[in-house]
Amino acid sequence: MALHFTSACLSSFLGHSRVQRVKAVASEGSSTLKTEEEKKVKLGGSELKVTKLGIGAWSWGDITFWNNFQWTDRNEKAARDAFNASVDGGLTFFDTAEIYGSKLMLGAVDSEILLGRFIKERKQKDPGVEITVATKFAALPWRFGRQSVLTVLKESLGRLGLSSVELYQLHWPGVWENEGYIDGLGDAFEQGLVKAVGVSNYNEKRLREAYEKLKKRGIPLASNQVNYSLIYRAPEENGVKAACDELGVTVIAYCPLAQGVLSGKYGPDNPPTGPRLIVYTPEYLRKLQPLLRRIAEIGDKYDKTNTQVVLNWLIAQGNVVPIPGAKTAKQAEEFVGALGWSLNDDEIVELRSMASNIERVIGFPIERF
Numbered sequence: 543m544a545l546h547f548t549s550a551c552l553s554s555f556l557g558h559s560r561v562q563r564v565k566a567v568a569s570e571g572s573s574t575l576k577t578e579e580e581k582k583v584k585l586g587g588s589e590l591k592v593t594k595l596g597i598g599a600w601s602w603g604d605i606t607f608w609n610n611f612q613w614t615d616r617n618e619k620a621a622r623d624a625f626n627a628s629v630d631g632g633l634t635f636f637d638t639a640e641i642y643g644s645k646l647m648l649g650a651v652d653s654e655i656l657l658g659r660f661i662k663e664r665k666q667k668d669p670g671v672e673i674t675v676a677t678k679f680a681a682l683p684w685r686f687g688r689q690s691v692l693t694v695l696k697e698s699l700g701r702l703g704l705s706s707v708e709l710y711q712l713h714w715p716g717v718w719e720n721e722g723y724i725d726g727l728g729d730a731f732e733q734g735l736v737k738a739v740g741v742s743n744y745n746e747k748r749l750r751e752a753y754e755k756l757k758k759r760g761i762p763l764a765s766n767q768v769n770y771s772l773i774y775r776a777p778e779e780n781g782v783k784a785a786c787d788e789l790g791v792t793v794i795a796y797c798p799l800a801q802g803v804l805s806g807k808y809g810p811d812n813p814p815t816g817p818r819l820i821v822y823t824p825e826y827l828r829k830l831q832p833l834l835r836r837i838a839e840i841g842d843k844y845d846k847t848n849t850q851v852v853l854n855w856l857i858a859q860g861n862v863v864p865i866p867g868a869k870t871a872k873q874a875e876e877f878v879g880a881l882g883w884s885l886n887d888d889e890i891v892e893l894r895s896m897a898s899n900i901e902r903v904i905g906f907p908i909e910r911f
Contacts (some may be wrong), residue, residue, distance in 0.1 A: 583863065586791045587762030588738035590708055592674050594857060594881055596635035597628045597874065598796060598867035603643025603651035607817050608869070613643075613650030620870050625660040627871035629671060631878035637767070637794070637865045639678035639713055640698050646680075658702035675702065676709035676794075678742060678767075681716040681723060691726025695735055710736040711767060712752075714743040714908040724755045731761050740765035740794070743909040746781040753789050763791050769905050770795035770862065772804060772852050772897045773830070776905055787861050798856050798864035799849060800903075803827065806834050806848035821903050833896045840889055846879060853880035858890050 582591040601608035602621045609617055628634070642653035654677060661673050677698050679691050695710055710730055712723050727739040741752050744766050753763045766786055770777050770793060777783040777793060786793050799805055801814065803822050808814050809831065810824040834848065841851045849866075856864050857880070868874040885893075 583792070585709065585738055585740070585764035585863075586789075588764040590674070590738040590764060592635040592708075592863060593633050594863060595633055595853065595877060596637055596674075596676075596794070596863055596865040597624070597633055597877070598865040599636055599638040599653045599657055600642050601867050601869050602638070602653040602656045603649050604647070604653070605643075605650045606648050610816065618651070618656065621656060622660050622663075623871040624868035624874045625657070626664065627874035628868060628877070629664060629673070631875060633874065633878060634672060635674045635676070635863070635865075637676040637709075637796075639680070640694060640701075641678075641680050641713070652701050654698055654701035658704065662703055674709070675704065675707045676711060676740075677702070677707055678711045678713040679723070679726075680713045681719070683717055685716075686719055687722040688726035688729055691723055692729055692733075692735075695726075695730055699735070706735050706737070708737045709740055709764060710738075711740040711742050711765070712744075714906075715741075715745075715748050715911050717911075720748070720751075721755065724752050728756055728759045728761050732759075738762070738764035740767065740791075742767035742794075742796075743906055744768075744782070745910060746785045748911070749782060749785055749791065750789070753791065763789070765792045765794045765863075767794035767796055767865075768909065769797045770856065770864075771798050771800045772855055772893060773800050773833070773900055774902060774905060775894075775897070776902065776909070780910075783859075783861075793862045795856055795862050795864040798853055798866050803830065804834070804837070804848060804852045806838060826901075826903070829900055833893070833900060836896060837893065840885070840893070844883060844885075846883070847876060849876055850880040851885070853877065854883065854885055855890060855893055857881075858885055 583594055584591050603613060605611050605613050636657055638653045638657050640654060641647050643649035643651050664671055679694050699705065710727065712727065716723055730736045731739050740763065744752060749766055756763050766782065768777050768782060774797065783793060801818050808827055810828040813819055813824050813827055814822055837848045837851050841847055853864050853866065856862055866877055868877065
């Protein structure tokens with residue numbers, strides 16, 4: 543079982559009836575981004591700027607949660623195509639982690655290795671391309687002290703084939719070790735191994751503690767990566783979103799498409815396969831249908847897909863950078879179409895109201911620690 547529901551809980555591409563529209567919208571969105579590349583956002587109080595929407599690489603190399611328990615050359619080609627389509631569309635912020643696809647998680651290929659490989663190949667063809675990389679330190683119980691953070695970071699850099707990364711995050715709070723990890727983040731920043739530091743799955747109390755500890759060293763806490771979507775709004779309910787807004791910490795939203803169910807592809811008669819079925823049961827999907835139909839209606843108004851509508855809704859909450867996962871080029875192209883337009887205020891409120899009537903699914907327990 544995956545240890546973490548973070549980073550990009552992958553979207554699933556929509557049905558055949560909407561494929562042509564997806565392509566048209568993606569093309570339009572890509573053109574918009576290429577002419578307005580300066581429209582990035584700063585992560586918190588750091589100097590790091592990222593695209594308003596990133597790409598999660600949890601599925602790359604993973605066979606325990608994604609990819610039907612197998613990883614083949616075909617899977618790798620699809621991931622490579624997704625990477626290149628993202629960059630072509632102007633989405634250059636990629637989020638991975640040391641445990642994604644790792645042997646520790648019974649994976650096939652480390653996601654960091656694949657991302658590093660894709661970056662190297664791309665730069666050979668386009669030396670001027672700029673890719674922003676975020677990865678994470680796993681707070682495993684046998685890791686102690688600040689030095690463990692530096693040691694693991696250097697191992698990640700080796701897999702990525704990079705001398706530094708733009709964003710380094712604590713994947714989740716430690717069970718009995720935490721202050722040392724925060725010190726380690728600060729050390730990594732001061733040594734120039736990272737341009738910004740963040741946390742993930744941190745509750746309000748731990749978020750504030752991390753913020754203050756780094757602040758004493760003059761280091762901004764750039765981000766908190768949390769599970770956040772239209773149907774999983776725990777960050778709004780538990781004080782995390784408000785605290786991030788108050789402190790100037792950017793929310794990086796993983797699972798922005800609720801593991802694909804908000805794309806509209808799944809229904810009671812065709813639920814997702816694998817571990818996702820434990821959470822997104824046919825009964826739950828049945829309750830979700832009125833919301834999905836309304837999302838589709840709003841999408842028709844703007845000539846957008848469900849995926850593009852729900853990502854746009856999340857961005858509209860302010861101070862949020864969603865990171866949907868892309869397994870294919872078509873998915874990446876579709877994500878581009880979530881930018882360059884906006885839902886109106888009434889639609890934003892209506893979707894929230896409808897989603898509020900749906901019982902929230904179980905999240906990652908560590909986010910409550």
